[in-house]
Amino acid sequence: MSEIQAVLCGYYGKGNGGDEALLVSMLEMLPPQVKPLVLSADPRGTSKSYGVRSADRMNSGAVIRALRESQVLILGGGSVLQDATSLRNSIYYGGLLGLAQQFGLQTIALAQGIGPLNQPLTRWIAKRAFGNCTAVSVRDSASAALLEGWGIPCAMAPDPVWRMAATPVPAIASIPSPKIAVTLRSHPNLTNQRLDLLTKALVDLQAATGSHVLLVPFQPTTDLNLAEQIQAELTDNSQVVVLTDPQQLKGLFQGVDLAIGMRYHSLIMAAAEGCKCWAIGYDPKVSKLMTEIDIPGWELADLPTDASAIAQAWQQHLKTGTALSSASVRTISQQSLTHQHLLTATIAKIAVVSN
Known part of the structure; x- marks a missing residue:
């Protein structure tokens, strides 16, 4: 041919x-x-x-x-x-x-x-x-x-x-659990007040669970500053992870216990790799995904105003929530x-x- x-x-x-x-x-x-x-x-x-x-x-x-x-x-x-x-x-x-x-x-x-x-x-x-x-x-x-x-x-x-095939990231895989990956992006509804709330909630979550927090800028030119702002408020048990290889980005979620994400494809990658997910919807595509695969979360515009309530919801999901089953992932991948x-x-x- x-x-x-x-x-x-x-x-x-x-x-x-x-x-x-x-x-x-x-x-x-x-x-x-x-x-x-x-x-x-x-x-x-x-x-x-x-x-x-x-x-x-x-x-x-x-x-x-x-x-x-x-x-x-x-x-x-x-x-x-x-x-x-x-x-x-x-x-x-x-x-x-x-x-x-x-x-x-x-x-x-x-x-x-x-x-x-x-x-x-x-x-x-x-x-x-x-x-x-x-x-x-x-x-x-x-x-x-x-x-x-x-x-x-x-x-x-x-x-x-x-x-899409995932490439493991050994440096991330070797970090002890629990591991929490966070993928935020700039948006008009992510006001300074809401960013402060999410940061405070992550500080509380880390203190309550001893988690290692991975702040992952999916588009460094727009997301890196947010990641660095949040990381500055966390303990040393946290890091900003910049990866340019999309297959490594997906592989990063292998062994991560909870993914908190605004980025649409970060939630897909995390769910596909067996990670519990919590969505922050900023766009209809994220809202649709939340419904399609039953991801808990909030619309950004309706984010709770109490940081402790946010942290408690994340902590409960980390403790008792479930990831998408491997059978469901296989079915979705086949489809x-x-x-x-x-x-x-x-x-x-x-x-x-x-x-």
Whole structure:
């Protein structure tokens, strides 16, 4: 079968551990005849880390060259078409899909978490972009319902990071239990007052349980300062852990007793590795995940105002809570293969037409 070049696009090269994990998952899914070319904010780093060709995602000349020499564009996972942060995301990715389609490329959108789409313009962009795709898969029922309402067929399956291979981190594995991993991110609702509450609760939790606290910035450019602020208030039995390899990020949770997370993919990685989880919802995708796999937690806007109550809830979950069963993890991981099956079948059809 002849080789097919596919442009992979997403929030890649920005140092976000969750999006880099999606890129690893997408590369793992590719059929052997597909040669990837990744659009990245850091093309040199992406090429070095993953051994693939890469081009600057913001260099219009490089993007156009990549499209002209390719047959397929794959929009690879995550909440990239949304307007919660700004209109730019939907305009960029919707425009890229539209440009690829104008150039005659087949476009595939995989493992999408669509929205929020609060503006008429972004809803129009998303409807047009997904409606013209060769194939679409989503990672949650709300995204599937949105596309169904627009008359756009799609497959639905859990996020592909559930299946991503994990690399153990010996330095973390050797730390005595109990171990607690914390993944916070900056957000308008994470006010200084709420950050102080969470910090005080972690101090109380550590004092009550003798836990070793791992503060994990999933995107160091935005999360590291938060992690360092909290670590400064804890005992020496704590550390900030910066890992750039997404498979090591997932492996970090092996043997961790409790993960307290805002980051969506940190909760998936922790649950997949058998860790008890407590979610702090800042975005609908986290709220959906809490419901889907029954993770306890709070919405950030509804965080309790008593640090001791927060610490007591965490301590009780650490003591008596349960992790997702290994059977459930296997089932979810198996279900997530739907994205790969869709990709493989679509590429096979494209190859037949190309030949």
